[in-house]
Amino acid sequence: MSVLSEMLHNLVSRPVTILYPKEKVPVPQGFRGRVAVIDEKCIGCSMCSLVCPSHAVTMVPDQREVEFKGKKLVRKKRPQIEVFKCIRCALCERHCPADAIYMKNELSSSGTDREAVVT
Amino acid sequence: MTDTPLIIVYIFLFPGFLFLLAYAMLFEFLDRRIAARMQHRVGPPLFQPFADFVKMLGKEVIDPQGVDRPVFDAAPVIALAAVMTAFLYIPVVSASPLAFQGDLVLVLYLMALPTIILFVMGWLSRNIYSAIGGIRTVTQMFIYEVPFFLALLTPALMAGTWSISEIVSWQQDHLWFMVLQPIGFVVALIGLQAKLERTPFDIPEAETELVAGPWTELTGRRLALMHLASDVSCVTGCALIAALFLGGPTIPWTIAPVWLGWICGFFLFLAKTLVVLLILSSVKVATGRIRIDQLNTIGWKYIASAALVQVAVVLVMNSIRVGA
Amino acid sequence: MPEVIVPIGPQHPALKEPVNFRVIADGEKIVRLELDISYTHRGIEKAAEQRTFIRALPLLERVCGICSHSHSTAFAKGVEELMQLTIPPRAQYIRTIIGELERMHSHLLWLGVAAHEIGFNTLFMWTWRDREAVQDTLEEMSGNRVHYGMNEVGGVRRDLTPSQVNAALQRLPNLEERITKYVDMVQNQETMLLRFRGIGKLTKEEVLKYGAVGPTARASGVDYDIRMDDPYLVYADVPWNVVTDTSGDVYGRTRVRIGELAESLKIVRSCLEHLPEGPIRVNPPKTAPKGEILSRYEAPRGELVHFIRTNGTDRVERVDIRTPTLANWTSVAACLVNQNLADIPVIVAAIDPCLSCTSRITIVDKGDGNTGIVTWDELRRRSRLRDRRQEGA
Amino acid sequence: MTSPLTLDFVMETMKGSGTAEQVRSNRIRITTTPKRVRDAITTSRELLACERLITISAADNGRTLELIYHLTGPHRTVISIAAELPRDAPEIPTVSDILPPAGIYERQIHDLFGIVFAGHPDLKRIILGEDWPEHEYPLRKDWKPGPDTFYGGIREERI
Numbered sequence: 005m006s007v008l009s010e011m012l013h014n015l016v017s018r019p020v021t022i023l024y025p026k027e028k029v030p031v032p033q034g035f036r037g038r039v040a041v042i043d044e045k046c047i048g049c050s051m052c053s054l055v056c057p058s059h060a061v062t063m064v065p066d067q068r069e070v071e072f073k074g075k076k077l078v079r080k081k082r083p084q085i086e087v088f089k090c091i092r093c094a095l096c097e098r099h100c101p102a103d104a105i106y107m108k109n110e111l112s113s114s115g116t117d118r119e120a121v122v123t
Numbered sequence: 124m125t126d127t128p129l130i131i132v133y134i135f136l137f138p139g140f141l142f143l144l145a146y147a148m149l150f151e152f153l154d155r156r157i158a159a160r161m162q163h164r165v166g167p168p169l170f171q172p173f174a175d176f177v178k179m180l181g182k183e184v185i186d187p188q189g190v191d192r193p194v195f196d197a198a199p200v201i202a203l204a205a206v207m208t209a210f211l212y213i214p215v216v217s218a219s220p221l222a223f224q225g226d227l228v229l230v231l232y233l234m235a236l237p238t239i240i241l242f243v244m245g246w247l248s249r250n251i252y253s254a255i256g257g258i259r260t261v262t263q264m265f266i267y268e269v270p271f272f273l274a275l276l277t278p279a280l281m282a283g284t285w286s287i288s289e290i291v292s293w294q295q296d297h298l299w300f301m302v303l304q305p306i307g308f309v310v311a312l313i314g315l316q317a318k319l320e321r322t323p324f325d326i327p328e329a330e331t332e333l334v335a336g337p338w339t340e341l342t343g344r345r346l347a348l349m350h351l352a353s354d355v356s357c358v359t360g361c362a363l364i365a366a367l368f369l370g371g372p373t374i375p376w377t378i379a380p381v382w383l384g385w386i387c388g389f390f391l392f393l394a395k396t397l398v399v400l401l402i403l404s405s406v407k408v409a410t411g412r413i414r415i416d417q418l419n420t421i422g423w424k425y426i427a428s429a430a431l432v433q434v435a436v437v438l439v440m441n442s443i444r445v446g447a
Numbered sequence: 448m449p450e451v452i453v454p455i456g457p458q459h460p461a462l463k464e465p466v467n468f469r470v471i472a473d474g475e476k477i478v479r480l481e482l483d484i485s486y487t488h489r490g491i492e493k494a495a496e497q498r499t500f501i502r503a504l505p506l507l508e509r510v511c512g513i514c515s516h517s518h519s520t521a522f523a524k525g526v527e528e529l530m531q532l533t534i535p536p537r538a539q540y541i542r543t544i545i546g547e548l549e550r551m552h553s554h555l556l557w558l559g560v561a562a563h564e565i566g567f568n569t570l571f572m573w574t575w576r577d578r579e580a581v582q583d584t585l586e587e588m589s590g591n592r593v594h595y596g597m598n599e600v601g602g603v604r605r606d607l608t609p610s611q612v613n614a615a616l617q618r619l620p621n622l623e624e625r626i627t628k629y630v631d632m633v634q635n636q637e638t639m640l641l642r643f644r645g646i647g648k649l650t651k652e653e654v655l656k657y658g659a660v661g662p663t664a665r666a667s668g669v670d671y672d673i674r675m676d677d678p679y680l681v682y683a684d685v686p687w688n689v690v691t692d693t694s695g696d697v698y699g700r701t702r703v704r705i706g707e708l709a710e711s712l713k714i715v716r717s718c719l720e721h722l723p724e725g726p727i728r729v730n731p732p733k734t735a736p737k738g739e740i741l742s743r744y745e746a747p748r749g750e751l752v753h754f755i756r757t758n759g760t761d762r763v764e765r766v767d768i769r770t771p772t773l774a775n776w777t778s779v780a781a782c783l784v785n786q787n788l789a790d791i792p793v794i795v796a797a798i799d800p801c802l803s804c805t806s807r808i809t810i811v812d813k814g815d816g817n818t819g820i821v822t823w824d825e826l827r828r829r830s831r832l833r834d835r836r837q838e839g840a
Numbered sequence: 841m842t843s844p845l846t847l848d849f850v851m852e853t854m855k856g857s858g859t860a861e862q863v864r865s866n867r868i869r870i871t872t873t874p875k876r877v878r879d880a881i882t883t884s885r886e887l888l889a890c891e892r893l894i895t896i897s898a899a900d901n902g903r904t905l906e907l908i909y910h911l912t913g914p915h916r917t918v919i920s921i922a923a924e925l926p927r928d929a930p931e932i933p934t935v936s937d938i939l940p941p942a943g944i945y946e947r948q949i950h951d952l953f954g955i956v957f958a959g960h961p962d963l964k965r966i967i968l969g970e971d972w973p974e975h976e977y978p979l980r981k982d983w984k985p986g987p988d989t990f991y992g993g994i995r996e997e998r999i
Contacts, residue, residue, distance in 0.1 A: 036590040162572035411567030411638040658941030676916040754897035769895035
């Protein structure tokens with residue numbers, strides 16, 4: 005009769021459902037949420053666009069003075085990521101030599117514009 | 124108490140239709156809330172059944188191809204009407220003014236009507252799932268109907284009358300029938316659970332095999348009315364069992380002023396029907412659905428024989444009491 | 448009662464899986480069964496041939512939602528073996544931990560779905576509530592609840608910090624107590640016994656004849672478990688044993704799965720406690736030498752097989768994936784004959800179908816009686832026709 | 841019969857149907873010709889106690905189509921029987937009567953590679969959609985999607 009005892013125990017205890025809008029679900033530290041690019045660090049090597057499995061990253065021409073491993077160099081292009089094509093596998097974060105692209109642990113990445121782009 | 128304006132008020136307002144509909148929706152809310160809390164969930168808000176009802180009324184009504192529209196529209200209304208009239212004969216405040224010798228049989232007949240209508244709806248909607256669902260409704264009805272009637276007729280046998288109100292007043296002088304006829308009480312509960320097609324016995328509406336059984340092709344207005352009919356039959360069933368086995372709106376000693384008696388009678392009625400509902404929904408939560416042939420063996424082997432034993436016991440007790 | 452064709456099709460609430468059964472039933476008894484399993488064919492094997500190893504792994508992970516780690520581990524360990532590459536012990540331990548956690552959450556999910564099949568929704572709610580503990584652990588470790596993306600050719604992509612390890616270890620005792628509660632709940636819950644015992648019975652010979660795999664086979668006493676037969680990762684030096692049962696019916700499969708839950712919990716605990724130090728990956732060579740390998744992995748549903756063939760480039764020449772569900776279909780079709788109509792969902796759910804195979808929708812059209820595929824325009828034409836008839840009538 | 845099989849024992853029992861080599865600790869691969877595949881499987885089922893078919897893998901190595909039958913038994917060694925088929929008319933007798941699970945695998949390979957399994961009870965289409973054109977085998981190396989042929993999905997006129 006463990007089913008009955010479990011039922012009575014549940015009847016008196018607080019239900020576990022998290023009422024989403026009021027109480028938020030705790031997002032753990034390394035969660036792979038929305039992708040983000042740190043513009044100062046990016047050296048425009050387009051490694052992320054090569055590695056991206058869903059071709060979400062396109063390189064956009066953009067001239068900028070950047071400092072990489074002590075040396076100064078001028079980069080010619082910068083990644084532009086289509087948010088709703090990105091499958092959040094964080095391969096770009098793994099293979100980026102300059103750690104310029106990373107996954108924020110921001111949970112909700114919904115939106116209305118299908119071609120929304122993160123630069 | 125028998126002049127017509129009061130009767131009209133009795134039928135339409137207080138313990139009649141308006142109260143019944145509100146109480147049915149409250150019942151469905153309580154049932155879903157208790158079941159949810161036992162499953163460690165939150166459960167729906169108070170006005171969920173009312174909101175469902177209004178939304179469903181507004182939805183588009185889709186007729187399956189080649190269906191007989193007038194009958195398909197009329198069936199839910201008949202089911203609802205049958206069950207609501209059955210409620211009038213069950214004493215709510217004290218003895219019901221419309222009581223007459225034999226209203227127990229009428230109530231039982233009216234309670235059986237929705238099941239048959241569900242079969243008709245299943246058969247009419249020309250869809251393989253609802254056809255099989257309809258057949259299952261009827262086969263299930265043959266199984267639980269006989270023990271259910273036996274269990275509900277034994278109190279009448281012992282009290283010597285066929286009117287529910289008189290049975291209730293008989294119980295006021297003697298013990299409750301739950302104490303006198305425990306087996307009958309259990310069989311009646313099982314029969315009610317099967318009649319309302321709730322989880323251990325919701326074989327016709329088996330969600331995982333037959334989509335929704337006879338309910339498959341019901342949409343919009345029809346679904347709203349049929350759903351309301353099943354809620355109201357749940358209230359009527361619980362009230363019937365509360366009246367026959369738990370002494371209805373009375374307690375063994377009478378209260379002096381009449382109007383105070385009515386009020387506490389009403390609250391007693393509410394309390395007792397809620398107790399029956401609590402039992403039914405905990406049974407619903409605690410068990411899974413059994414198959415139609417398993418129900419057949421259990422139904423005829425155990426439940427029917429228990430009902431027969433109960434009848435025999437009552438007959439013996441009657442003969443001793445009459446003899447002594 | 449003439450023979451009735453009941454299409455238990457893809458859009459059926461019983462099976463949340465894209466499989467279509469055309470069941471020919473005589474009354475309640477099933478006479479014959481036509482199986483149609485090709486709904487979500489995405490051509491993954493052809494796509495994998497055009498991708499380098501780095502980009503092939505996320506693709507192969509998405510073959511199946513519940514056992515995604517199994518597919519990526521099977522592929523990664525096959526390619527590593529072809530490259531004669533041994534990955535550091537810490538990476539092997541992390542892969543085993545994630546694999547066993549995936550097995551736990553998959554079995555808990557299955558237990559809930561099986562209870563739901565027979566209408567016992569309470570157990571469904573409870574098991575899925577307890578599954579959240581496993582999902583939270585996985586989310587902390589890998590950053591995502593479903594596709595963990597832990598694997599990479601040459602090791603693992605993320606390390607387990609001590610805080611994650613302790614958090615996981617703290618959740619295990621409560622989970623263990625819940626699993627023991629489920630064990631005795633399944634044994635003496637009346638309606639579950641009624642609906643599970645003696646249904647879809649498979650004897651030992653039938654299991655071998657029909658090639659059933661995983662818990663479906665182990666429930667009939669066939670003790671094939673790839674973790675024991677062909678040990679990979681760290682299963683050789685972690686104490687655990689194969690769970691088998693002799694009753695061979697749905698009830699036996701339920702007990703095997705709950706037993707495996709307890710075993711997986713033991714494996715996860717011992718792996719977490721003896722997690723060795725050291726690097727978590729090795730830099731793999733650019734290309735894999737010419738060769739072929741049959742990489743076998745024990746997925747939650749059974750034996751998963753990746754036949755990988757490489758030809759010296761940085762791409763795979765051929766990946767032939769045989770999912771455990773594909774192997775179990777023949778045994779399901781066999782043991783469904785002359786069972787009850789009401790038992791179809793129970794028996795089919797018993798092999799825990801996780802469909803990465805494909806099928807097509809067949810519409811039995813009463814009007815002109817033909818069955819076939821309805822194209823998009825035809826569907827539009829029909830709905831317009833119906834509307835006009837509606838206004839006209 | 842639960843001790844792993846040794847190479848020479850397998851070589852001796854299967855000498856009639858081709859060469860065997862030890863690919864890995866518990867993998868033995870036997871290459872034979874399509875005609876002798878069927879009796880290679882029957883002998884391995886009787887003499888080598890290979891009671892279970894793991895899977896049938898198919899691959900296209902440019903020149904010929906290869907079929908590999910993987911079998912295993914209580915000895916936990918995987919016996920792989922490989923056969924090469926010509927590209928133009930690949931034909932091989934079916935084994936679905938000896939090993940029932942082969943029925944589904946053979947139908948799948950027939951869909952994707954076009955290998956005809958003679959004697960298969962119903963070689964219907966199982967894995968590709970019904971509106972996939974006939975005689976187009978996607979997993980062959982030389983298959984390219986035709987520009988105007990329709991491969992299933994939503995049939996919308998490009999207006």
